Amino acid sequence: MNRALGAVGFAFALLASGTALAAERIVTLAVDNMYCDACPYIVQQSLARVDGVSQAAVSFEKKTATVTFDDAKTTLAALTAATTKAGYPSRAIR
Ligand SMILES: [Cu+2]
Numbered sequence: 001m002n003r004a005l006g007a008v009g010f011a012f013a014l015l016a017s018g019t020a021l022a023a024e025r026i027v028t029l030a031v032d033n034m035y036c037d038a039c040p041y042i043v044q045q046s047l048a049r050v051d052g053v054s055q056a057a058v059s060f061e062k063k064t065a066t067v068t069f070d071d072a073k074t075t076l077a078a079l080t081a082a083t084t085k086a087g088y089p090s091r092a093i094r
Contacts, residue, residue, distance in 0.1 A: 022070045024054070029065045029090040031058070031083060039088070046086035050074050065090065 031043055040058035043065055047056035052073025058065045067079055076092055083090040 022072045025071045030093045031090040033088045046082045
């Protein structure tokens with residue numbers, strides 16, 4: 001009985017706190033095909049549009065995108081698919 005109540009309480013706390021307890025992850029992607037100043041913007045927008053992404057910072061100099069996302073809402077595969085669809089194939093480097 002006590003145990004069951006504890007489980008319910010835990011689930012409720014999880015729901016109530018929302019994003020605070022959701023597993024936020026930061027990944028850096030190596031991004032191909034960024035050749036001009038407009039490219040980072042397009043890559044940034046393609047990532048920002050993915051549901052669950054809270055932040056996407058693109059470096060033209062390093063050819064990378066650093067993405068903060070909620071892994072309960074999206075996946076690394078969805079992020080790389082989004083940039084690839086925009087014309088910029090990418091892969092996680094860390
Ligand atoms: Cu460009």
